Amino acid sequence: MFVNSSASNAKRHFSKCVLVTGGAGFIGSHVVVALVEKYPEWQIINLDKLDKCSSLKNVSAVEHSTNYKFVQGDVCDLYLINCLFETEDIDIVFHFAARSHVDDSFRCPMEFQSVNVEGTRVLLQAAHKAEVKRFIYASTDEVYGESTEQEHDEFSPRRPTNPYSTSKAAAESVALFYWNKYRFPVIVTRSNNVYGPNQYLEKVIPRFISLLEQNKKCTIQGTGLQSRNFLYATDATEAFLTVLERGDPGEIYNVGSDFELSIIQLARQLITLIPFTRDPGLSSCQAAGDSVPALCCMCNLSGHFVFVFTPDIASLLFF
Known part of the structure; x- marks a missing residue:
């Protein structure tokens, strides 16, 4: 486990600790930067294995912040994940780490199952044991699959049509199982096609x-x-922070635009x-x-609050 932190030598007390998986990737990096800047009294831990789709350049704006810590590692690494939750007093988890390229999912479907489903299970198991206060799982509107409907809400049936969306739907089920069985505070988001700075060229x-x-x-x-419906990265980040602040455990929230x-x-x-x-x-x-x-996919958000960008x-x- 590689750790790089400006906060490691600063003996500070943080009011909360947030773990962001995949925080050097596209969407995760935007959320990391926003959290570090908006909540200086919180410690933000970025866990990323740094594959081809991620880069520490994406979070260079906050790399020297005293409330930011980077940990290089894989969400599928049970030992690393357990150590992380045992040594850090983590209150909140944003889970973005995933394989996401649809074409690749046809070439190596088992890898998508391993990262997207098993990685989520490993993280949930450790987070539940550590009594994390909020676990936000970032899914995709692709779980709705093929449909003739003009719009979908959170109660629309899931009909995934490729190995990627199938793995995301399965991971959702694992996450919601923890809510249904243990009342572990899981929230699921399903977003449109997000675009903007830091996005990998395969998109x-x-x-x-x-x-x-x-x-x-x-x-x-x-x-x-x-x-396709397109959602700009800063709008998506705003939505994720709103879910953090106002989302209800056990709920699913569609996040998208009419663009x-x-x-x-x-x-x-x-x-x-x-x-x-x-x-x-x-x-x-x-x-x-x-x-x-x-x-x-239009956003409805179960009648609680609505994002329209x-x-x-x-x-x-x-x-």
């Missing part, structure tokens, strides 16, 4: 932007008519927005699982 928006900056064609999987575009619309708009770029056009291909229609398409460029 559609940074991939298209990177291709266009190189004057290469945007490759569309299938017809390109499949629609919907088809993939081909997205590509065409980016072509017009990227400066100094000749129009390279579009190309198409067929990918595993491509026949599955995309989900349009409407970003401008031009904000896609400000990475």
Whole structure:
């Protein structure tokens, strides 16, 4: 276990301790920075194994903060996780660590099951034993799967259609089991497609932007008519902090926007927005699982509170 901390030598008392798994990844890093800056009286521990999709550069803004600590490690490592909960007085867990690339999930489905399901179980077991006060599990709206409905709420049936969304649905079930059996304070969030700074290039928006900056064609999987709802990273972070402060244990919260575009619309708009770029056009291909229609998921939040974000398409460029 590698630990890097400006707080380790500072003999401070913190009113709360928050563990963020996957905190050097895309969404997790935004939440880590927001927590460190918003709650200077809290200790924020970032646990990340630093794979290809994560980087400590994503949290460089807070790396010298006295209430921030980085721990390099894997959520599947039972010994490490148990040691962490035994040595740190953790009150809150944000669980973002996961394998998330759908195409990869077809190539190595067992790895997705191991990280996304078993890693969640290991974390829940240790957190429950340590009597953590709040455990927020970050899931995805992809668990709703294929549907002809225009909108989904938290009570819509789950119909995952690929190994990635199946693993996330299974991890949700493990988390909610701890609430149903032990009344362990678990909260599940299901978010739209989040985009913004720190996002890895395998995702559609940074991939298209990177291709266009190189004057290469945007490759569309299938017809390109499949629609997606997009949520900017800072809006997603605001939603996660609201769930932390106001969410009810045992609840599921959809987090999303009504900002919907088809993939081909997205590509065409980016072509017009990227400066100094000749129009390279579009190309198409067929990918595993491509026949599955995309989900349009609006946020309802079980009637408690509602997040509705409407970003401008031009904000896609400000990475």
